[in-house]
Amino acid sequence: MSRSEQCRAFAPGSIGNLACGFDVLGLALEGPGDEVVARWTTKAGLTIRAIHGDGGRIPLEAERNSAGGAARAVLDELGVRGGVELIVHKGLPLAAGMGGSAASAVAAAVAVDGLLRGGLSPESLLRCALAGEAVAAGEAHPDNAAPSLLGGMVLVPTWEPLRVIELEVPRELMAVHVHPHCEVETSAARRVLGDRISLHDAVTQWGNTAALVAGLFREDWEIIARSVEDRVAEPLRAGAVPGFYEVKRAALDAGALASSLSGSGPSLFALCRGRARAEAVGRAMVEAFRSAAGLEADLLVSPGRAPGARILES
Numbered sequence: 001m002s003r004s005e006q007c008r009a010f011a012p013g014s015i016g017n018l019a020c021g022f023d024v025l026g027l028a029l030e031g032p033g034d035e036v037v038a039r040w041t042t043k044a045g046l047t048i049r050a051i052h053g054d055g056g057r058i059p060l061e062a063e064r065n066s067a068g069g070a071a072r073a074v075l076d077e078l079g080v081r082g083g084v085e086l087i088v089h090k091g092l093p094l095a096a097g098m099g100g101s102a103a104s105a106v107a108a109a110v111a112v113d114g115l116l117r118g119g120l121s122p123e124s125l126l127r128c129a130l131a132g133e134a135v136a137a138g139e140a141h142p143d144n145a146a147p148s149l150l151g152g153m154v155l156v157p158t159w160e161p162l163r164v165i166e167l168e169v170p171r172e173l174m175a176v177h178v179h180p181h182c183e184v185e186t187s188a189a190r191r192v193l194g195d196r197i198s199l200h201d202a203v204t205q206w207g208n209t210a211a212l213v214a215g216l217f218r219e220d221w222e223i224i225a226r227s228v229e230d231r232v233a234e235p236l237r238a239g240a241v242p243g244f245y246e247v248k249r250a251a252l253d254a255g256a257l258a259s260s261l262s263g264s265g266p267s268l269f270a271l272c273r274g275r276a277r278a279e280a281v282g283r284a285m286v287e288a289f290r291s292a293a294g295l296e297a298d299l300l301v302s303p304g305r306a307p308g309a310r311i312l313e314s
């Protein structure tokens, strides 16, 4: 294993769940993301030197932070004991439904692996990123970390053992992401779910997930539109997002194939065929947040096949 002085990596934001794929399906976004610089230091162990862009809200202790947890997992995996420090640049807003904590974990895993020239496989990097998310949040869900690492749309049917499937995505598929200026903590959004769903809802949910995968593979827009429906989380979480139903309605009226919460919210996403339609849908959703809830919102229109994490400098 040879050494470089430092490595800087980027990991994009992502849409978790994609409605029917609660906890198992996600999509990378093109645009903002988090960056992590990893470098050698004479101080023993792992330290986080600085976090920029979080307004001082994320703990600097490596063991309480998703980037720190992921970096620690990579160091353990590679059996490295030397001192390493991280600098985290948050490009993603906190508690936004953009997979920010997963992006920090992925960027840290990629940066530390790059620094060490470790050559870890994508599956090992994903495991390390999930370990980081678990450190920060108490539990990890792979539907943000997997697309943030790999790009495109990714299905993780099980994570113990880890199984990762990169899905076919039609070239014309576009994702619209609308982030209103309010926050939803994932931990709070999970507490409202409880741990029971009806057999009917379970059957509908897994039927829709399977149908969505088939629709993507066949480029069948009608199947895609009819499958992106969430019977599990959306009905219980929508109430925490001011204007949710109006914004979703605006997306569908403007021609979206489907719309739901992005991750645990408060952002909503929509899937669309073609960029022009996606931009019109996005504008309608932003306007609906303003008129229904008095909230300003940021719009992102991203191809369905957006790239995943990468090393920027090594």
Ligand code: HSE
Binding pocket: 016, 017, 022, 023, 024, 097, 099, 141, 143, 144, 186, 189, 190, 233, 262, 263, 264, 265
């Ligand atoms: N699948 C997770 C959840 C994603 O919905 O709780 C959190 O962004």
